[in-house]
Amino acid sequence: MSSLSSLSPAFIYGTAWKKDNTTKLVKEALIAGFRAVDTAAQPRHYREELVGQALREAYKDGVVRREDIYLQTKYTSLAGQDRNNMPYNAADSLQKQIETSVASSLRKLRPLQDSEVGSYIDCVLMHSPLPTLTQTLEAWHVLEAFVPEKILSLGISNVDLETLEQIHKTSKVKPSVVQNRFYPATGHDVELRAFCAENDIIYESFWTLTGNLKLLGCNEIATIAESTGVPAPIALYSLVMNLGIVVLNGTSSLHHMREDREGVEVVKAWARSNPSEWEAVFKSFKGRIES
Template identity: 45%
Template sequence: MLAQQTSCSKRFTMGSKPAPMPKLLYGTAWKKDATADLVFLALKAGFRGIDTAAQPRHYREDLVGAGVKKAISSGIIKRADLFIQTKFTSVDGQDPKNLPYNLNAPLEEQVYSSVESSLNNFRCTELDEPYIDSLVLHSPLRTLSDTFRVWKTLETYVPHKIRQLGISNTPLQLVDYLNTSPDITVRPACVQNRFYPSTGWEVDLRAYCREKSIAFQAFWTLSGNPQLQMSNNVHELAVSANVEVPVALYALVLGLEGISILDGTTNEAHMKADLEGINTVSEYARSDEGRHVWSKCLANFKRQIGEK
C-alpha cells in the first residue's frame, strides 16, 4: 500500500492540483431550470467555487456545466481559476426514475457512469480534457464495505480526472477511518456537513478536520440557524462593520477557521453583497477600530456554539 501512495504522490503534479477552495462556494441545489442562469450570474458576481452533484433529484448538473461554459466563453473566468465540486450519490439518495447510472449495475459501474457523466457536463470545449477539482461522496452507503468500495473506485480517478476527494453528511468516525486506514490511498480533503444546532454545529468533527488539515464545508448556515442570526454577537458585528446580518453570520463562521460555506442565494444583489461583505468584515477586523469588536464577537460566538 505504501508503494501505491508513493506512486500517487509522484503523479500529483502541479497541473493536477485543484484550484484553491474559496471561502464561499455557490450552492446549486434546488435551482431547477434556472440553474444555468444563476450559475452564470454567480460567476459574474465573483464566485469562484461551484458545488453541485450528479443527483437529478435535487441538482441540474448539466445546467451547472452550461452556466460555467457560458462564463468561460464570455471571458468572465478561465477554467483553471474555478473550483468545481460535484458528488457521487448512491441509489438511496437518487430518484430511481432519473439516475446518472444503471440502478442494477454493480457499485463500481455506478461510480464509473456517474463520474463520466459529470466529466462530460464539465467539458468546456471539444478539445479540452475535462476534470473535476473536488468530488464528494454525497453520504456514506448503508455498510462500511460498500462505502469502502465506492471510495476505492473514486481513487482510480485521482489526481488526473479528479483532483481531490471528500465526503458529505458523515460522522466523525467515518472521516477518521478514511483518514487513517492503511487500505485508503487518497485521504479526504474536505468534509461537507450541515452547520446547525441538531449536530452541535459539528464542534468535534470540525476540530478534527482542523487538526488534520481537512477543509470543512458548511451548509444550511443561514436556513438552519435563525437563532444565531438573531444573536447579539451577529447583530453587533453587522452594525459595527456596516454589513447585512447574514454576512456577519458568514464572517463569524469563517472565523472558526478551516471552513468554507455553501451560499445558494438566487438574488444577484445578494451574491455581490455576500462576497464583498466578508471582505469588508475581514478588513474591519484588522483595523484599529474593529479589532476589539471582532475579537469580542467571535469569542462570544464560539461560546454560544460550544466551540472548545
C-alpha cells in the same frame, strides 16, 4: 487550478434546486465574483448539465478561465436518487455505478463544447456514506482510481466523525473536504471540525443560515452588524468563516450574491482595524456555538 483553501471570501455557490434557472444563476454568480461551484450527479435536485453549460459560456465570454474555478460534484448513491432519472444503472455493481457517475460528471462539466479533452473535476464528494461502512470504504477506493488524472481530490458529505476517521485511516487518497449541515442538532460538528483541522480537511457548511435562525438575533451578530453596517446574515457568515469554514451559498438573488461577497470583505476590513473588538466578539460567538 483554483484552490478551495485560498478562496476569499470563502463561499461556494450551491446549485441545488435551481432547476431550469441553473445556467442563468451560475453565470450570475460567476459575474458577481464567485469562484467555486458545487453540484452533484443527482438529477433529483441538481441540473449538472446546466452547470456545465453555464461554465462553458463563462469561459467563452472571458468571465473566468477553467483554472480560476474550483469545481466540485458528488457521487450520489441509490438511496439519494430518483430511480426514474439517474446517471447510472441501478442494477450495475457499485464500482460500475461510480464509474458511470463520474464519467457522466466529466462529460457534463467539460470545459470545451464539443470535446471532453481536458475535462477534470477539482473534488468529487460522496454525497453521503453508504448503508454499511464496508460499502462506504469500497466506494471510496473506487473513487481513488480517478485521482489525480480526472479528479484532483476527494471528499464526503453528511458524514459523522466515526465514519470519517475510518475513511481517513484506510484510504490512500485522504479526504480533502467534508460538507455537512452546520446546525445545533449536531452540536455544530465541534469534534468533527477539530478532526478536520488536525488532518488538513476543509470543512464546508450548508444550512448555515436556515439551520441557525436563532443565532441571527444573538448579541455577537448584532454587534458586528451595527459596527459594520452589514445585514445580520453577512455578520453570521463572517463569524462562521473565521472558524475556518467554507460556506455554501445558494442564493438566487444577484443582489445578495454581490452583497454577501462584498459584505464579508467589509467585516474583514473592520476586523483588521478593530482587532481587539473583533477578537472579543469572535471568542464569544465561538463559545456560544461550541458550548
